[in-house]
Amino acid sequence: MKRIGVFVCHCGTNIAGTVDVKAVAEAMKHEPGVVFSTDYQYMCSQAGQEMIKAAVKEHRLDGIVVCSCSPRMHEATFRKTAAAAGLNSYMVEIANIREQCSWVHKEMPIGTEKAIILAKAAVAKVSLNAPLTPGESPVTKRALVIGGGIAGIQTALDIADAGFPVDIVETKPTIGGKMAQLDKTFPTLDCAACILTPKMVDVAQNEKIRIFSYSEVTDVKGFVGNFDVTIKRKARYVNETLCTGCGACTEKCPMKKVPNEFNLGMDNRHAVYIPFAQAVPKVATIDPNHCLMLKSGKCGLCSKVCGAGAIDYKAKDEFLEERYGAIVVATGFNPISMEKFDEFAYAQSKDVITSLELERLMNAAGPTGGTLLRPSDHQHPHTIVFVQCVGSRCEACAEKGKEYCSKICCMYTAKHAMLIRDKYPDTDVYVFYIDVRTPGKNFDEFYRRAVEEYGVHYIKGMVGKVTPENGVLKVQGSDLIDNRQLHIDADLVVLAAAIEPDKSARPLATMLTASMDTNDFFTEAHPKLRPVESPTAGVFLSGTCQGPKDIPETVSQAGAAASKVIGLLCKDKLLGNPCVAHSDEMMCNGCSTCEKVCPYGAITYEDKEFRMPDRTTKVRRVAKVNEAVCQGCGACTVACMSGAMDLKGFMNKQIMAEVDAICK
Amino acid sequence: MQEVTRDALLNKALELLKNGTVDRVLGYRVGEFSYDVTPAVFENEDALKKDFCWNSFCGANFSKYLISETAKTEKKLLVFLKPCDSYSFNQLLTEHRFDREKVYAVGVPCGGMLSGKDLREKVESVSDVSVNGDKVTVKTLFDGDLEFDFETLLSDRCKNCKSKKHVAYDELLGEDGEVLDSHRFDEVERLEQMTPDERFAFWQGELSRCIRCNACRDVCPACTCEKCVFDNPNSGVQNKAAADSFEEKMFHIIRAFHVAGRCTDCGECSRVCPQHIPLHLLNRKFIKDINSFYGDYQAGAEVGSRAPIVNYTTDDPEPSEAVERGHGNA
């Protein structure tokens, strides 16, 4: 039997005004296990805490019930008090007789009766409390950033700046991501490359940062502080350390007609290529799908011209295994496919393009050298129609579009319209929109400038159909404000395609046991309070993998994620929440049901040999909870049929004892 | 009537023993009477030839033996599976309850099973039963021979057979059947149509007969816990007998809840209940609700499927709404 002390707080008159605290203390004296019961004006005060400490010593208490305000208020306080008195801090239970009793009930007899019942429930629970110790686990002081766009770059730089090594894994041959493909950025209209490429160089030169470009994460094991990650380094057929990035190979390569993905297929590259001039790492990559040597063994020109001897046709995929304390997901986005949007004739006409394609057409390093020319005939377009929300906010078209707002399109469309009107004042620019959303610093001003100073025609309404006809795009749309149908003969139609998470995100989420929403955006640990953490401890979110964002938002989230990572890596050891699930392996069936409901992937299974009652041995599959990963929700405890899974601090028995005490 | 004969099964078993595919055979052993067959493991040819049995009374499932026998030895076990057994077989695999590598499964078509228990309640002093096509001849000690249509003697669980199709086997004897469009929810619906008072009276009456013999639990392919919460003194709900009618309800509600999403609707619980409690109607209620709230789901249809009770979507019905729908009001 435990030796329990009960401490009833008056909280001035907050409690004592509606609850006869002396009666509560008196009533508790008769509860089984209670050896001491008293009341005091302010239990949380220094004097009150000293009183508890003294009582623990004097009455050799091994359990404490404090009848006071909400445990959300002072549970931590009294746990510290208990610890100071030499008790395990988890041998404390709080009966909430203020917020849930004295403050909500008016009459003294009623309040007192309820307070006694709540105190009895707390006594019943503490009788079954066991000392709990938070688990400790070491922290590997190295972070992994998955994705080398602006989000990943910023996160990596910030982490490295704090002195921790960081690895970036990027599937493409270069880091830079989508931002590297942009021409100018809103609302300041500075050149994307001018602000991005110095950062890329910083990354390349930072001794703490390793870049694994042209690589993928293929497996993740472990948990916060100690993730074991397998990274696949795809065969590049060019030795990264030897290659100087001189570009001689790319010039000599006879395979010249490979669609250039950096320019979204609007021009060509060679089979051996460097994606763009400022690529980091600046090394060539051989595209095995087009290289003659790799396909048929006949060519080898690039090897011959390479002064550094970096070409290696026999290269194989390599697998690296690395351990990290934290992982940041920065897998970014892609515009959705326009193939299914027949009404806009994207597949039929070269002159119907996406906004990202327009970025390349306007970029000095793009296929047209920065002159805006129609892809079909390389003529200047004189009438341009922008269509907003293509596939965004599209509840009715779930199979081809997205229900959510892609957030960035309103602003970049305004930017495009403005830039075109600025450079080619003879061009008519129409923008069809559902709403123009400009909530951001200087955003609305920017949009108004496009309308007011640059004379962009904004039309509220949707384009119904685009029909290519004799080199002209017949655009049919509705103007909802003037309530009329519009027919515009356009030279170029630009679609503001919805954005979606990169396809690599879903399998990655599975590997990380990080949860995703139905749109494949990563879910944050709390939508308001923990927006850059995933619910899986040690996994952080940076950039658009979590939801549509513009560059400043991405960068600030990247920094926030970095600071969370730094906070984690600063620790030598992680102290867990001791109220975690625990499986009694004698009763565990190994059925995997608990694993299915665990939001954190904290449960694994192992085959274990048991000595059976009849003295034989039997190998059984049993669940194991990783206490460093478990957050203590208890979902598994109810999923478990046999009752093998229980939650420390909220054990089945404890909760049932509370129920019993309340229902007496 | 069973389409595949005892000899066909026996020969298959002998062949697989002989060619080394298997080392032991899990099948049915003849009893004292034609209807009292017992599941048994046959270790060799002689034992098989002597006692192996396959007739229309081979209703019992092999789940518990699959778990215990495969855990005992590395030897490979042959098991004969009726279509309903194959669902339970998959469900056990989903829950990692036995090692598939140690089992060679032969699917056997099932023409529906008779129940000795039910038969003996229809006919007194049965001395022999023989099935010929769709007729059953029952010899009695004192009343001569009686003839019945096979259909009329079919056990309740088989009248509402959900599937004649095997969902698991290494080899199939005879022709496989189809998933059936059964009327298995009719009785549940009939209860749903009753007033709450009528339903309460119905279940109070049924469950009050429970003697807590645990046969339903112990035969159930889904109840495979190492230690059942109702046997575990630390669970807080352990009890050996229902000392109050509450405990009858507690046991059956919790048992049904624990097998929800895992119950393959084999009907074994009702088959073995010595007190004729229609326990399958509890499980079927969960199955029906799961189908109607979360989309059709058949436990055991495939290995590794995720039961709706350990899954969710963000727009699931609220409990209050679900209760209304559970009435068939939606």
Next chain:
Amino acid sequence: MRKISLSKLPELFSAIAKTSALYLPVDTKAGAKFEAWAVGKTLSNALNTVRSAKDFFFPQTENLMDFKVEGKNIELIDTRKECEDFVLFGVRACDVKSFEVLDRVFLAEPQDTYYKNRREHALIISTACNKPQETCFCGTFGIDAAEPSGDIVTYRTDDELFFDAKTEKGKKLLDALSSITEEADEKAVDQQKALIRERLQKLPLKDLKTEGFGSGKTAEFFDDPQWKELSSACLGCGTCTFVCPTCQCYDIKDFDTGHGIKRFRCWDSCMYSDFTKMSAGQPRLTQLERFRQRFMHKLVYYPTNNDGLFSCVGCGRCLAKCPINMNIVKVMKALGGREDA
């Protein structure tokens, strides 16, 4: 000897029920069951009830006493009440015999007062078995289904019910019923007995013998290798023990009601893994041992301690209800009951 026309049975039951509570087998959708008689209830024609008649003397759960704990004081509350007289009608020879088996356990010193109380207030009216079932083997244990014991024995012909009082208690009741019954000669009863005996000879289990079993045979059977095969299919449920008229094991438990403790007993089954579990663990660790225990108890241990009386009465309930059809007959045959015939 007295008799009554079957058409007058309701009158008979009504008359008995006037003197004391009357329980008799009635048909329910779950088979025949002893129920308190009330107007409109008719006697079942089934050979036997699903549950045995032992429930009347040894119910599945029974409160033994209450106690309250306050501070350091324990207050005991005796919840026993004197049982009212009752009549059990239609008990079969096997079940009547089972009372003898139970008596030797519960009425041996120290006597079980709960059991004794009910036993003393019961009057047993037995019925001979006109149509025994293929699962019947009471003859194996020396029970004559044509000649059951009881306070009153009844025989049923096509249209009449005959009464033969065997005890003083029985005579008294029969006397009290004399106004609605008539004097009968024994000829019809003798004919009925002959018919029953003839039928008993047709039973498939009539040759099952107990000679190999009984007192002092522990060593002979305990290590028999056949237990392994016999027990292998056993699911470890308690059906056989709970439908058995002679199984008499129970567990005593305390239930905390929140305002006191109820100490109750409930049936237990030697088939259960936690049966007689002690602080040191279970004495029988495997299902084989538990299975063996049940049959050794019926066929060897009990006779050893009770002058050779077997604690099986051959009612056949376990044959009918076992989920996997394993039962005492199969055990006896395997272990050699028949060979010793």
Next chain:
Amino acid sequence: MQVNEYKPLIVAFCCNWCSYAGADLAGNNRLNYPADVKIIRVPCSCRVNPMFILRAFQRGADGVILCGCHPGDCHYTSGNYYTRRRMALLFSMLDYLGIEKERTRVEWVSAAEGAKFAATMNDFVETVAALGENKRLEDLRCKK
């Protein structure tokens, strides 16, 4: 006020992060609800085992309510989604057994919804009080 007014006993399981905080907020704002409601704190509504609910009824509760974060707002991301499925099935089963469906409820109450908490409890107590004593899931041994 009547002297012998029937007072139902209500057990409320509240998740630590939203509903328990919502109950605290109701207290902070001095929003009244009947003292018949007794709250048990659980980390998440998904910690509530159907056995706890039946246990409460056995021991004399007349109504049991589970409160958790709104769907989508669970501190543990998905706990309340499991609660929603489990309780939908359990409540439907209780109803199937003829047990009054009004005695059990799930309500989503956020930490900001002190008023909703109080209103929910007022309504639930009133509903259960109208039903009267729990007879269908009672354990006679536990009656005083």
